[in-house]
Amino acid sequence: MKYLKIFFLLLTAAMFAACAKEEDDLSGVQDIPGLGGDTWVPGSLDAWLHDTMTVPYNIEVKYKWDQFEFDVTKTLVPPKEEVVAPAIRAIKKVWIDNYIKEAGEIFFKKYSPKFFVLSGSASWNDNGTITLGTAEGGRKIVMYLLNDFRTKEMPGYQKSDTANVKQIFHVIEHEFAHILHQTIMYPVEFKKICAGYYTGNWNNIADSEARKDGFVTAYAMSNESEDFVEMISMMLIEGKAGFDRIVNSIPEGFSVNGSSQAQAKERLRQKEAIVVSYFKASYNVDFYSLQSNTRKSIVQLLY
Incomplete structure (x- = not known):
């Protein structure tokens, strides 16, 4: 037992010495950028x-x-x-x-x-x-x-830059709308308007085709919650006149899912009405006033 204790003490001393030497060897190593050492x-x-x-x-x-x-x-x-x-x-x-x-x-x-x-x-x-x-x-x-x-x-601004800038505003409005509806859920009636038309294949559908089924963008077809916040974002970014143009741009005829022009327009108008009433009932916000001022701010920045 005496020899075992001596061996253990010697081994411990050796380990401390090794650690001390490693610390000395690493003292000159620089922090790797991006791994927490940056200042x-x-x-x-x-x-x-x-x-x-x-x-x-x-x-x-x-x-x-x-x-x-x-x-x-x-x-x-x-x-x-x-x-x-x-x-x-x-x-x-x-x-x-x-x-x-x-x-x-x-x-x-x-x-x-x-x-x-x-x-x-x-x-x-x-x-x-x-x-x-x-x-x-x-x-x-x-x-x-x-x-x-x-x-x-x-510097270097061109009219072609407007689409990208609007898309960044779109993202902000979209994500903030998620926060709002996750705090107070939108009415269940919204989910019924386009029931049966949501799809995981939305990325293979053009916005113009999605609108024939009553969706403001193709991404709105991914699920009901994305549909709701896409409505909010597009209505704010495009303004009342811009949203009206989207609705009125839906051509006559039928979508691949069998929706008529009249059905598509009516669905978008139903969604618009729910968004407006939701903001008033849930947060006492006049959505049309918010929409008008948001659009004015975008026009001042881009046009």
Whole structure:
């Protein structure tokens, strides 16, 4: 037993010595970027984001690259720093300011997500579709494709940039609408309007074809909840006149599912009415006023 104790003490001493030597050997190794060792000195952009988003709304905006905020299986690029402030400024003008104007600051602070993560590129999926935004538990929104964001106040802006900018606003309105309906569920009557027409094959259907069955976009065909928030987002981004044009653009004849032009238009109008009544009954928000002001803000930025 005496020899066993001596052996154990010697072995323990050897282990401590080995650990000490390993620490000495690793003392000069640099942290691997992206694995938690990165540091940077906050600059003017960080101060601006803090004053513009964090102080008034308790929203943190993360633009410095961190792969682990995203799906690690995706190939993405960081956002260019020069697009961050214009994008956030535009999002504030279109989304934050108009919701606060209609529903009040308490409403917005209560329901708004608290963490924005920005990616410069889109996230491509295996089925050929792209993810332009995601929301996690009503707290975190991931925004993609920021490097293609240009409004008329930015160098190099062209009319062709409007589609991408509108799509980013679309994502914000879409994800925020999810938070609202997950807090107070939309009426069950909404689910009945297009019952039997929802499909997982939506990505192979054009928006124009989806509208023949009473869907505002093809993605709205994926399920009832996506249908509801797509209605909200498209109505806000396109405005009343733009939504009316979508409804009136449905051609005469029948869809592949047998829906007539009259049926498709009536379904979209029924959904519109439910959205408007839902906002009033659930949050005391005048949706048409919110829609009008949101569209005005977009026009000011893009046209």
